[in-house]
Amino acid sequence: MPPRNYPPDVSNLVIASAQHPYRGAYHGRARGRSPDYLGPGFLLDAGRGSDSTINTIPQDDPYVIDDVRIDEGRYEEPHRSTGFWDPRMQGIRKQVAYEWARMLLILVLYIMAILCMYWAVLFHVNKNMVNITVHVVDFDGQVAPYDYVTPLVGPAVTDVVEQMRSMQPTLGYTIVPPEHYNYDPIAVRQAVYDWHAWAAIIINPNATALLQEAVATGNASYNPIGAIQFIIQSARQETVHANYIVPQLQTIARNFAAQFGPSWTQSVMTNDSLSLDVLTRVPAAINPGVTPLTIDLRPFGPATATPAVTIGLIYLIIVAFFSFAFFLPIHMKFVMPGAHPPLHYWQLIIMRICATVTTYFFVSLIYSLVSLAYQIPFWPPPASQTEPAFNATAYGRGSFVVYWMVNFLGMNALGIACENVAQIVGQPWTAAWLIFWVITNVATSFNSIELAPGFFKWGYAWPLHHIVQASRQILFDLHSEIGLNLGVLFAWAALNLALFPVCCYFGRWKMDRQRRSAERNAESYAVYDAAAEGQKKHVPKEKGVLPPIRKRGFMRGW
Incomplete structure (x- = not known):
């Protein structure tokens, strides 16, 4: 059975005596030194232990007692925490308070500046709504074979649009002559698709002609929806359409119905040439007469x-x-x-x-x-x-x-x-x-x-x-x-x-x-030794002196 390894006997290193003037004085061999040489500042307390490390010490060192070096700094007092208001914390308290306040000020100013950019992008929306162009094109009675009719629907719509232009905030309504689109309503849709306008209001060439024909002949198949078309493209920017374009187009539709509906109904009912029996077959041609139709060329969807x-x-x-x-x-x-x-x-x-x-x-x-x-x-x-x-x-x-x-x-x-x-x-x-x-x-x-x-x-x-x-x-x-x-x-x-x-x-x-x-306050600086496969090597230097610049060359290694 192998001998059991016991801890070394260190009892001869420390003798604590309450009566001795130098508590904790050493009893033992001191090469050429008396025990009083240790003085009151040297304390080896076996019960408390030490955080220091005992290294290999030369045997001929006169400051060594029983293989224990006793030079100054041999014993290190363990670190101990302290209170926030300890006088020794005064310097670090000021430093931390200053750095905290400076960083807080920087963050406050920076966040204010950056976040303001997000809020500011919507700050002039009401003022800049005129940049959302809406083309209003009145083809009513302008295209053959309906050019013989005195238009009623088209002028009523443009009057409502003119009223909207005088209101604030409003979209950028632009009344465009039909010749600009070569008298082709489909060309207006193409302009909206090609982003020449955000939306368009089209009054069809036969808007008034079909309405008058319906009340004159009693055409029961007359559909009031579609004589006026609102052309949009919500997938271009769904929030702009939902928040600004669609609400104003709905306002135009309501105002048009409120103005055109009563005047048209009155003109029909006071027209003695129209038979009441015929009118009863086309109630939709009397009221509302004309209803706008919204056409979304590219709806936004699905929700995902x-x-x-x-x-x-x-x-x-x-x-x-x-x-x-x-x-x-x-x-x-x-x-x-x-x-x-x-x-x-x-x-x-x-x-x-x-x-x-x-x-x-x-x-x-x-x-x-x-x-x-x-x-x-x-x-x-x-x-x-x-x-x-x-x-x-x-x-x-x-x-x-x-x-x-x-x-x-x-x-x-x-x-x-x-x-x-x-x-x-x-x-x-x-x-x-x-x-x-x-x-x-x-x-x-x-x-x-x-x-x-x-x-x-x-x-x-x-x-x-x-x-x-x-x-x-x-x-x-x-x-x-x-x-x-x-x-x-x-x-x-x-x-x-x-x-x-x-x-x-x-x-x-x-x-x-x-x-x-x-590394300024260090006693050495680290370099990587190329001859030793890049192993770290410590080079001594004086404290307070910057280490030299490691020159590697622009295209060389680290």
Whole structure:
């Protein structure tokens, strides 16, 4: 049976005696020194122990007693916490209070400035509603074979529109002569589809003729709906239509019915040439006579499309932003020497670019698949541009791939910009950048810039604006500006990639500078020895002196 290992006997190291003038004096061999040499400041209390470490000590050291070094600082008092109002905390209290107040002031001013941009985008909506153009085109009695009729319906509608123009706030109603559209009502629909106007009011050429014919002949098949058409396209911007366009068009319809209905009914009932028996067969031609019909060329729907073109794109920014924090520690293992030499920094940059773009490729696919999983229709074919079409897409079964590529380019435009800024400003300011990047993109993408103050015209160049526009065009078969949208996103991605190496080298220089500053008060600084496979080596220096700059060369390793 092997001998049992007992703890070493240290009883001869400490003898505590209440009567001894030097409590805790040592009883034992002291090479050339008396026990009083230890003095009252040296206390070895075996009961309390010590936090210090006993290293190998030369045997001929005169300050060693029984292999225990007793030079000054041998015993270290353990750290003890204290109260907040302890006098020794006075300096740190002032420092913390100052830094807290300064950071609070910075955050308050920054948040106020950034959040004001989101509120401000809607500040002049009532004033800028005139930028939402609505074309009013009166074809009544203007086109053969109905040009012989004295128009009644068309002038009544234009009178109501003129009254609306005098009210505030109001849309930008523009009375357009029918020759501008070559006397073709379908051309007006095409203009709305092509975004030459947000909406249009069309008075058909036969509006008055059919109404008068109905009361004269007793045409029971007369339908009062459709002589006036309100043409809209809600998928272009559903909030603008729901909040501003549709309510005003409904007001026009009510005012028209209130003014035209009684006057028309009175004129019919006082016309002695009209037979009462005939009139009883066409009550709809007497009241209301004419009712506007709203035609939505591209309705917004289904409801699950809302996150695909609005709130869901915020998550696209956030995911692109946080991928930097997730993957940077993995990439940096190539340049943190251990069992391997550091990788050339320029190769690390190339690898990071490839890895980032590949990451965005797959993450954008997953993001796009979420929309597909919730049955946003990506397969219906394109539809007629002048007829209502629900769930039409721009490219049929190829729409999903185009939608995915738009999100992929968008992540490159949004995400690499975040990586560049993060390497320049560092923590904790990257969070401030994220707030700025999200709010400025959202403010100019989810709201119509036509309703915003002129200051926000820069929003036309922001990446998320073009992601939203391209996504709407793909999902709802809207007027296509896909070339412009992809061009802007490509430009952002190219600019970000061009700046990426510069930001990487700046970030490395900044980190080196911070490390040198931290090593100022140290007695040594660390370098990586290339001859020793990149192992860390400590080089001595004087306290208070900055270590030398580690020169690696522009294209060399870490």
